[in-house]
Amino acid sequence: MATIEAEAPTASLGDLLQRVEALEAQQAKQITKKNKLTIIAWGGSLDQIWPTTILATTAAASGMESSVFFTFWGLFAIVKPGVRITGENWMQKMMSVMNPGSAEKAKLSHYHFAGAGPAMFKKLADDHRVAKPEELISLATDLGARLIPCQMTMDLLGLKRADLIEGLEEPIGAATAIAEMRDAAISLFI
């Protein structure tokens, strides 16, 4: 009995050290999540950009870090209200005609009815005093949310920094968007 007890600890010491080292290396690779919400705003329709801006604003109002990465159709929601046709070639120009800029002009994905749907929606929102996406965008930035456009889709759709609203962060790429999502406790694709 005595010999077993004496041998066992010395034999496993090196093994134990190795295991501690392995654990430390594993821990170093682990991601520390922040109290943060990141939304990839892909959709530009009213029924997508509205929840996007509600959640981003509420997270910022709750003291969380909040960031929104605008890409594809989401980008049209942050075009300046006065900007009409954007882009350099006919394809980009046609795209901008099909997707009039700014959150105010966002269409409904269902029941659009040539604009009657969004008008009814906004009438209801006024009656219930729900802030509209364009109002929420400025509230969100006011509360410290970061709004970030996607550089690649800006180039693809022919949108320039000057076509977009004020108060945005510098455009970023997919890797930075992933870095944003990686350390966010909550990340959504809307």
Add this chain to the structure above:
Amino acid sequence: MNVTTHTVDAKGQSCPGPLVALARALKDAQAGDLFELLATDPGSRSDVPSWAELSGNELLDAETLEDGSFRYVIRKVA
């Protein structure tokens, strides 16, 4: 200690209006300040406690007033 009490009247506003109004009022206030939030949004009954938990502020009181509206008392912590 001087404790300032602020009143935030968010009656009539829907989600996330009351919370946004509250957060904006809190921004310029001192830690320890008290806030009275008035709201009519029924969603605020669950949203205000959730907001307090998320933001780390203290919800001291929540009540339904005689007219059916809601009154919350919050202490700014951070």
